[in-house]
Amino acid sequence: NIFQRKQEARNPFYRVVELTDETEDPAIWGKNFPLQYDSYKRTVDQVRTRFGGSEARPRTPTSADPRSIVSQSKIEEDPRLKVMWAGYAFARDTREERGHAYMLEDQTFTERQLVVQQPGACLHCHASVYVPYKKQGNGDLMAGFAKVNQMPFAEARKLVTHPVSCIDCHDPATMALRITRPGFLEGIRALKATEGVANYDPNTMATRQEMRSYVCAQCHVEYYFKGQEKRLVYPWAKGLKVDNIIAYYDEIGFKDWTHAETGAPTLKAQHPEFEMWNQGIHARSSVACADCHMPYKREGATKISDHHVRSPLLNINHACQTCHRWPEAELKARAEAIQERTYHLRNLAMDALIDLIKDIKAAKDAGETDDKLAPIRDFQRKAQFYLDFVEAENSMGFHAPQESARILAESIDFSRKGQLLARSLSPAKRP
Amino acid sequence: NIFQRKQEARNPFYRVVELTDETEDPAIWGKNFPLQYDSYKRTVDQVRTRFGGSEARPRTPTSADPRSIVSQSKIEEDPRLKVMWAGYAFARDTREERGHAYMLEDQTFTERQLVVQQPGACLHCHASVYVPYKKQGNGDLMAGFAKVNQMPFAEARKLVTHPVSCIDCHDPATMALRITRPGFLEGIRALKATEGVANYDPNTMATRQEMRSYVCAQCHVEYYFKGQEKRLVYPWAKGLKVDNIIAYYDEIGFKDWTHAETGAPTLKAQHPEFEMWNQGIHARSSVACADCHMPYKREGATKISDHHVRSPLLNINHACQTCHRWPEAELKARAEAIQERTYHLRNLAMDALIDLIKDIKAAKDAGETDDKLAPIRDFQRKAQFYLDFVEAENSMGFHAPQESARILAESIDFSRKGQLLARSLSPAKRP
Amino acid sequence: MAAPISKSLRNVTVSASLAVAVLAGTGLGIGSYTFFYANGWSYFTNDPAACANCHVMQTHYDAWVKSSHRAVATCNDCHTPPNLIGKYYTKADHGFWHSYAFTTGDFHEPIFMKARSRAIVQASCRRCHGQIVEAIESPDPHRGQMDCLLCHGTVGHPM
Ligand SMILES: [Ca+2]
Numbered sequence A, B: 001n002i003f004q005r006k007q008e009a010r011n012p013f014y015r016v017v018e019l020t021d022e023t024e025d026p027a028i029w030g031k032n033f034p035l036q037y038d039s040y041k042r043t044v045d046q047v048r049t050r051f052g053g054s055e056a057r058p059r060t061p062t063s064a065d066p067r068s069i070v071s072q073s074k075i076e077e078d079p080r081l082k083v084m085w086a087g088y089a090f091a092r093d094t095r096e097e098r099g100h101a102y103m104l105e106d107q108t109f110t111e112r113q114l115v116v117q118q119p120g121a122c123l124h125c126h127a128s129v130y131v132p133y134k135k136q137g138n139g140d141l142m143a144g145f146a147k148v149n150q151m152p153f154a155e156a157r158k159l160v161t162h163p164v165s166c167i168d169c170h171d172p173a174t175m176a177l178r179i180t181r182p183g184f185l186e187g188i189r190a191l192k193a194t195e196g197v198a199n200y201d202p203n204t205m206a207t208r209q210e211m212r213s214y215v216c217a218q219c220h221v222e223y224y225f226k227g228q229e230k231r232l233v234y235p236w237a238k239g240l241k242v243d244n245i246i247a248y249y250d251e252i253g254f255k256d257w258t259h260a261e262t263g264a265p266t267l268k269a270q271h272p273e274f275e276m277w278n279q280g281i282h283a284r285s286s287v288a289c290a291d292c293h294m295p296y297k298r299e300g301a302t303k304i305s306d307h308h309v310r311s312p313l314l315n316i317n318h319a320c321q322t323c324h325r326w327p328e329a330e331l332k333a334r335a336e337a338i339q340e341r342t343y344h345l346r347n348l349a350m351d352a353l354i355d356l357i358k359d360i361k362a363a364k365d366a367g368e369t370d371d372k373l374a375p376i377r378d379f380q381r382k383a384q385f386y387l388d389f390v391e392a393e394n395s396m397g398f399h400a401p402q403e404s405a406r407i408l409a410e411s412i413d414f415s416r417k418g419q420l421l422a423r424s425l426s427p428a429k430r431p
Numbered sequence C: 001m002a003a004p005i006s007k008s009l010r011n012v013t014v015s016a017s018l019a020v021a022v023l024a025g026t027g028l029g030i031g032s033y034t035f036f037y038a039n040g041w042s043y044f045t046n047d048p049a050a051c052a053n054c055h056v057m058q059t060h061y062d063a064w065v066k067s068s069h070r071a072v073a074t075c076n077d078c079h080t081p082p083n084l085i086g087k088y089y090t091k092a093d094h095g096f097w098h099s100y101a102f103t104t105g106d107f108h109e110p111i112f113m114k115a116r117s118r119a120i121v122q123a124s125c126r127r128c129h130g131q132i133v134e135a136i137e138s139p140d141p142h143r144g145q146m147d148c149l150l151c152h153g154t155v156g157h158p159m
């Protein structure tokens, strides 16, 4: 009723409990901010869109993996992925990602854990690590980060309890957004240095609108583990485009794995949402991740950010229609037209890559030397990374439609040129 | 001043002369509509943008070609075009297109006229043909069209006097837009039939906003000359996408020319602006050609359509800022970012096509049979048409950024697959 | 209220009398001719039709008539600050520059709001909707306030 609304409005923050820089549990924050907490909890929902969301698939829990529901498997939906990633943990188990509520358990129980001994660095993006890092570093976030990175996953896993929580994005005193992730702090500093800005610190130098994307870019980015210390690094020292990132990896001679069928030193791209969004028209128009994935919604006499982070296509009226006054069906059709085009090219690029892998394997089986194979394997490395940069990016091209198509076109060219080179090797040696 | 402005606002059209359905000369129309006529005359201006507009290049007039100024040559700027079009008139002379004022003389004096005996059908889009068609058809537009199509160009040329003029787009009685071009009337009818609309007639069934694009689509479209009668046809009976159009040509077994180096039955795409625009977000948002290329401008108290048809990037405040509230420099940068990406892919696709042409030539020189070459030549046909569909489209991808990139990606794939096939032919026969 | 907004409003008040003087001083020039001929005085009313006296405001007027705010906010509710001096200063400022620009025809088209006008409009949004947006107002204003117009730029006159 009106009276209650007026109350709510005058008193949007009920400070019923004291929050400190050690309050990890979101339920406690929820006492002060029940509306945000309620929507935050809804990230357990699973609803599928044409290319996003996720589908709840029942499974029989085991002692090794107690999950009774997972989301659909990407490698079963498209088995070519197993060839593309042959020899890497992703070929064993890769699923459609789902809501934030699942991040910790999905990481803990993915079968990828059974293939490779993973480091503590993994947790950076799958748990509320702010308080644990500080504790491990005796109050020093960066020191704790360095320490946890190097631990075996199982050991580090014991230090954390929650998926991403309020404290990971908010300052408990003011509720202002803040960056808590060392990986992003170092990554954005390196990036800004290339633009001539020294010692960039988002926590003091970013605008509010920038922060509405940066809190997401703490995790939704490409990364690798550097050296023995398994330091989590965002490869942005040459820029954010796929071309800059591969140039960076080439320079330091990094590879994620050796392809099982071809012996190529390959790279796995992972969720470069922030990088791709940056190339798109929305980023250029200052439209932030939160604008679409956490749009405002009205609750009584106040409007709040919808903490049910999810596909905007499940929430078109709030996520899109304030800016685009078209009917919901039309907006959905627009997004899907972009996605369908991307999907078509992704399939062409995938076919080309599989063809290349076959040709390299044949040349290798025919006894070609590593010397001769090197430039061809390099084509595979490039073709794979470019394709994966779109495949692993979760918007199926929406975040940057033309750039996604551009990247896939280059991937096709790399694959086919690699094939031409592979086939130019002495055919006499062919089986 | 204000007084005059108020006057103007009350009385925008001075009907000083009577216009009939036979008034060809735009200067006479200009007596009634001096503002539109003044801007219409300014299409003689030549200003270059990064990828559009045109550059005025002086030349020494000859008796065969009296032009003292032409625009830059595309085939000199990128000599790969001569290989792509080898054996066709376009390899002899293709220039950047310029303002409407030049259409008749540029067509008359292009060196392409020296290579092929052109038909009267050419004039459909380069002259004010409405009155001449009606005269030749004794009052029947379609009959006149059929008759002029078949004439030799030189003969038909004598029937016309003006470049596109007021009467080609306007009804002299009401000044409403109207379609006068048989090619478009037939083309759009075939297209609408595929969508289940029978006997479509734009002159009675199109909305005003549609007409603001259709008047341009009378000419800015892909076309071919059908059969002995050289009937001008827009190949839309299966749809407007590049894939639909090539399917149409394949079905009727049409080719524009035989490639001189490879013997492939190739197709030349020509200015498919209407087709490409249709795939873009602006068309989807009902933004018409005239909105960008003839935006409203204020003349005193009246707003008129700027009849100085030209690159919108030379007129950003009127052409774009009504809808996009960003600074001019930013809007230019946005358009150019799209164009640069397209240009990059266009170059990749061009390289791939040239490589394919080399490989087919080598296989042919090595004595491969037409039977064996046929599927490879078909790859060339496809790769060439897809690439040309973007190359010949004059917005360098702006009209449909992702679709242009998609088409180029497919072109690359066709070229490279063609190469793989060419090289799989018995290498023993290679020179 | 956001720092940048209140600051520019304070500047407004301080220089208001000066500006009125300038306006008066030019009163015998072309500005005043325009001002009167174009029914300048109606400008000081709250009637939106007064704005549409200038045909360059006609499109905004036509759009406002169809807007969600037609029944609840007039032009001045959004485009002038609330206090009396600010209000009439802003009107004088607009009035003078509009007349000047209109007469000379020397203005950028389409018309874009200046930064100061943008701040005034956003202050108006907050004046009416302060309550509902309280929860989303920035807790650390030095980072900048939420830009209402990023999402709601068309509420006054969707064109
Ligand atoms: Ca998902």
Ligand SMILES: [Ca+2]
Pocket: B052, B053, B054, B096, B097, B098
């Ligand atoms: Ca041009």
